[in-house]
Amino acid sequence: MATNCLLRYNNFTPSTNNSLEATNRVIKDEHTFRERHPLSRFFIIANDIVHRWSKSRNQKQADPIIYSTEPTITLQEWTNAYHFAKSSKSALQISSKRKGFTDYYMPAGKAQNVTTNEIHIYKMKKWTSLDQFKDFQFSIWRVTLSDNATEWKSGLCNCPSFFKEYICKHIMGMAIRLKFCKPPPSAKDIPLGEKRNRGRPRKATKVLLIQ
Known part of the structure; x- marks a missing residue:
C-alpha cells in the first residue's frame, strides 16, 4: 500500500x-x-x-419523496434467507457491546464452522495490507440483532449485500432461526441448495382429472 x-x-x-x-x-x-x-x-x-x-423531500410538498424506514424484502431474498437458516452453518453467539443487542458470528464461503480463536483474530484487526484486510473481512460475517424480536429488520451485518441493500440473508436467516420472523410459504418452494429462477413465478396449472 x-x-x-x-x-x-x-x-x-x-x-x-x-x-x-x-x-x-x-x-x-x-x-x-x-x-x-x-x-x-x-x-x-x-x-x-x-x-x-x-x-x-419536504413532507409539506404536494408529492414529496418518502424516505424508507425499513428495507424492502423480495421473494428471492426470503428464499435465500430460508435456505441459509436451514443450512448446517453454525453461528457463535457473543454478547454485543451495544446494550440490548447480541452478536452472531458465522463463517463465510463454504466453511461450516467458526471458532472463538478465529473470532478473536477477526476482532483484533491487525491487517497491514489491503489483501489481508479483504481476507479478514470476507472470512467471517457478524450479524448484530436486537434482543427485541420485533426489531429484527434493524439488524446489522458486515457482508457486501447488507452494504448495498440494508438487509441480507444472514440477518433474515438468523431471525428465522431465532423465530423472530417467518418466511412466506412461497419462499419454501425451491429445494434447499437450488436457486429460484428469475422473473415472475409461474401460475399453477390445472390438475389433470381422469374420470
Whole structure:
C-alpha cells in the first residue's frame, strides 16, 4: 500500500451510493447539461441541486419523496434467507457491546464452522495490507440483532449485500432461526441448495382429472 493512501472503513454501516449515482444523472441532464463550468458557476449550480433535492423531500410538498424506514424484502431474498437458516452453518453467539443487542458470528464461503480463536483474530484487526484486510473481512460475517424480536429488520451485518441493500440473508436467516420472523410459504418452494429462477413465478396449472 502507498504511504500516502488513506483507507477508511465504517464497519457494519450501509455504504451504498445508489442515491449519489442517481443524482449524477440529474446533474448532467438538468443542471450542467454535460458542459464544463468554471468553479464559481458550478457553486451556483450545486446550490440549486441541493435546494431542489431538499425541497423534493419536504413532507409539506404536494408529492414529496418518502424516505424508507425499513428495507424492502423480495421473494428471492426470503428464499435465500430460508435456505441459509436451514443450512448446517453454525453461528457463535457473543454478547454485543451495544446494550440490548447480541452478536452472531458465522463463517463465510463454504466453511461450516467458526471458532472463538478465529473470532478473536477477526476482532483484533491487525491487517497491514489491503489483501489481508479483504481476507479478514470476507472470512467471517457478524450479524448484530436486537434482543427485541420485533426489531429484527434493524439488524446489522458486515457482508457486501447488507452494504448495498440494508438487509441480507444472514440477518433474515438468523431471525428465522431465532423465530423472530417467518418466511412466506412461497419462499419454501425451491429445494434447499437450488436457486429460484428469475422473473415472475409461474401460475399453477390445472390438475389433470381422469374420470
